[in-house]
Amino acid sequence: MLASQFITDLISRGRYCFVSEEAAQVLGTSVIATRAALRRLRQKGELAVPYKGFYVIVPPEYRAIGCLPADHFISSLMEYLHEGYYAGLLSAAEYHGAAHQRPQVFQVVVARNKPEIACGKVRIQFIARKNMEKIPTSDFKTPRGYVKISTPAATAFDLVGYFHYAAGLDNVATILSELAERIDAKDLVAIAGLSPIAWSQRLGYLLDLVGAEDKTGELAEYISFKEPVPSPLVPSKPFKGIVQLKRWRLLVNAKVEAEV
Numbered sequence: 001m002l003a004s005q006f007i008t009d010l011i012s013r014g015r016y017c018f019v020s021e022e023a024a025q026v027l028g029t030s031v032i033a034t035r036a037a038l039r040r041l042r043q044k045g046e047l048a049v050p051y052k053g054f055y056v057i058v059p060p061e062y063r064a065i066g067c068l069p070a071d072h073f074i075s076s077l078m079e080y081l082h083e084g085y086y087a088g089l090l091s092a093a094e095y096h097g098a099a100h101q102r103p104q105v106f107q108v109v110v111a112r113n114k115p116e117i118a119c120g121k122v123r124i125q126f127i128a129r130k131n132m133e134k135i136p137t138s139d140f141k142t143p144r145g146y147v148k149i150s151t152p153a154a155t156a157f158d159l160v161g162y163f164h165y166a167a168g169l170d171n172v173a174t175i176l177s178e179l180a181e182r183i184d185a186k187d188l189v190a191i192a193g194l195s196p197i198a199w200s201q202r203l204g205y206l207l208d209l210v211g212a213e214d215k216t217g218e219l220a221e222y223i224s225f226k227e228p229v230p231s232p233l234v235p236s237k238p239f240k241g242i243v244q245l246k247r248w249r250l251l252v253n254a255k256v257e258a259e260v
Contacts, residue, residue: 003027003037007046007057016057016068016144019077023055027200035103035130050119054080058120066116066120070106074124078108085110086137086148089166090157090175095140098179100171100259104193109158111137116258127156127165134194136187149230152179152217153187159197160206169234173206188217197223198231201248205233208247 006026024034038055041047048056048067054077056068071087072163078085087095090103104118105123111133114126129135135154139146150158154248156179159172166172170221192200204219232251 003034003041007041009108011057014144015078016059017073018055018057020053020055022214025199032211044051048119049076050117050122050124051081056119065121065122068144069142070099070119070122070124071140071142071147074108075145075147078110083110083112084133086135086146086150088134088135088150088158089154089162090159092150093175096152096155096179096182098152098175098182100174100178109191125165127158128160131194136191138192151187152182153184153191155179156183156188156203156207157191157195157199160203161195169206169256170258173210173256176203176206176212177210177260178217180207182214183215185218186214187213189222192219192222194234197226197228198235201231202233202248204254205245205248205250206256209256223248 006023020031021033023038025033027034035168038047042049045063046058047068048058049068050056056073058068062068085108087107088105088109089146090099090106094101096101097260105125107125109127109129109132111128111130113128116126136151137148138151140149156163156176159166159175163172200219200223204216204223228249230249230251231242232253234254237253239251242253244252245252
């Protein structure tokens with residue numbers, strides 16, 4: 001069987017990802033010889049390699065970006081790497097209909113740091129969160145299968161916790177103003193214990209700021225019960241002399257403005 005026939009057969013079965021060892025076995029050639037044959041298809045733009053040994057088939061409609069969209073193959077890639085994952089932050093917000101602007105990178109939360117992946121014009125950014133396996137997710141259907149996405153409440157926590165990955169607190173507030181209607185107030189409290197208490201303090205304040213006070217009552221009770229030390233809104237900025245916002249035990253040391 002020729003490499004091109006192998007690719008055609010995969011497509012006929014609705015598959016757009018494979019690994020070099022599988023191809024070698026089907027073609028009956030060594031891995032080195034197989035990679036050489038596949039390299040010719042890469043040069044034609046019919047294949048892309050987002051990770052060593054892992055190939056994606058690129059249909060004509062995606063040749064201009066040189067790869068499949070990240071959400072079309074991320075589940076297969078993470079299965080190949082034997083790692084848990086979920087799409088989070090700006091990418092999750094987009095799935096929940098709350099992305100103010102289309103993210104320039106596809107953001108994936110994993111347990112350990114990983115270098116960014118570039119495949120043609122597609123970029124995948126990994127954000128490490130040690131307890132990511134405990135974070136609630138839901139499955140969204142893509143044209144090539146399913147992708148795991150953090151729930152609206154979990155997405156909100158990640159956005160405030162990793163706001164430097166989300167274009168800053170102004171952008172986070174803008175997203176929260178749109179995401180809030182999808183958040184269940186009980187979900188916020190249910191998963192608050194999975195994050196640093198400062199994230200709850202920051203999230204409660206920002207939700208109030210964007211007019212979602214109806215979502216924050218139980219979270220405010222949670223903060224009151226925990227009695228955390230006052231936390232600055234932005235840890236990297238000076239906060240000495242800032243008056244504490246009692247509801248959230250928060251030192252508001254930065255002005256946050258959501259776009260409307």
